[in-house]
Amino acid sequence: MANSTHNLAGKVGRRTLEFMSELGRFTKLVGRVISEIGGIFQDRGLFIQECVTLGVDSLPLVLIVGLFTGAVSGWQGHYQMEGYLPFEFIGPGTFKAVLLELGPVLTALIIAGRVSASIAAELGTMKVTEQIDALETMAISSVRYLAVPRVAAMTVMMPVLTAQAIFVAMLGASFVCIVLLGMTSNQFWGLIPNFFKLYDVFAGLFKSLFFGLAASLLGCYIGFRTEGGAEGVGMATITAFVWSCLAILVIDFLLALMLF
């Protein structure tokens, strides 16, 4: 009994230490990304290429996420307001929910999860096949050449993708409300301008910028520290996905405290 308590304490202690040193190394990578951010100008092609890849590859997913998020919000809004509030409030309600939470968070969970996993897989493979060593021996900083373009592209593209998702979500919601639930177009859209605040748009997109930043940094960090062949790469992929999803949820909460 005493022994197992002891073991448990030891285990918790060790895990805590591991986590702290992990956090330290992550912070170090963040520091290096910041100090080498000028690399996007030196290798502009890499940055643009990453932006295009991200934007184009993610578009179908963004459209689907946006469409269904909006559709279900419209339907739920209708269900919840029926008998309590005039239907005119469904439009603004859906808009706020989609703009502030559902759009940024769901887009981030799906896009950022997917992208950070793919960054981790790509960099992890490069790590275990010594390609990163090769780059470094050519006096090319792996952070500048590999991490900076990915992090910058993801941070820039996340708000763009989120904006697209929000737009499509509103189309989805209006489709459900007007076509399926028989509201008039004016009923759905009419009150939205009255509730529109520029601050909300800013807040929603600002959040998504952080989600993109966090997810891509985690993908790079986990990719760079990959060890142990194909198995290691598989692990890195999963770890990156899970960690970036957790990071997004935690950051969402912290930003909510700060922004609203």
Added chain:
Amino acid sequence: MLTRLGEQITPETLFKMIEVRGVHRSFNGKHVLRGVDMTIETGESITIIGQSGCGKSVLLKHLVGLMVPESGTITVDGRDITSARRKELYEIRMKFGVLFQGAALFDSMTVEENISLGLRQHTALGDAEIANRVRECLTLVNMDGTQKLKPAELSGGMRKRVGLARAIAMQPSYILYDEPTTGLDPITADSINDLIIHLNQKLSVTTVVVTHDMVSAYKVSDRIVMLHEGRIIFSGTPDETKNAKTDIVRRFVNGEADAQSYVITSY
């Protein structure tokens, strides 16, 4: 033809060599390098031999600062690379070309992009000049014409040769070869040996080769050293190596297994 960039005489040139002093390194409690001492003189061609897993590749990575020793120092041309800052380390690495054991080609890039990456990053050469240099390097390893292929489309031996072309593209003054002839047919292997000798003698590139291939070791080296149980236990010319008295060296170069390494159970 490849020529070395003009070199000035600076205090640095007086210490042109690699010195490894008391280097220790372990992985997860496994003590791989246990006090390696080694001097690599400028212009010489040195071969490191030793059993599989004894730490030869690890030692090579220490020479370019990819791995950092737990204790000991490594100086390149008088500069300690174990304590160098990143910028200084990159300056030192510019002098090196490395052929990795698995070639380590960038698999998202074509052969041409692999070889030209260093040139594009570090020189102001135009596209035509770069294409020329790439062709020269590929011709040296007998691979001209593969410019547009991706590494996945190449055989293991071809990849190794492209890796070699990439290592020489920046005209380094040190080239580290990790098993340059492993996986090549005898004729290609011999042409690689000739290339190593050519670079070493004509362009006075300091050469460090890691290999198990004794034919290659005898042919390309001025000096052969053996890494065993984490230390350099032997150093000598190819002739001295052939006639080595030390049991471990003699058995290694003649390819004789240690009788004790078999557990002979009685039936």
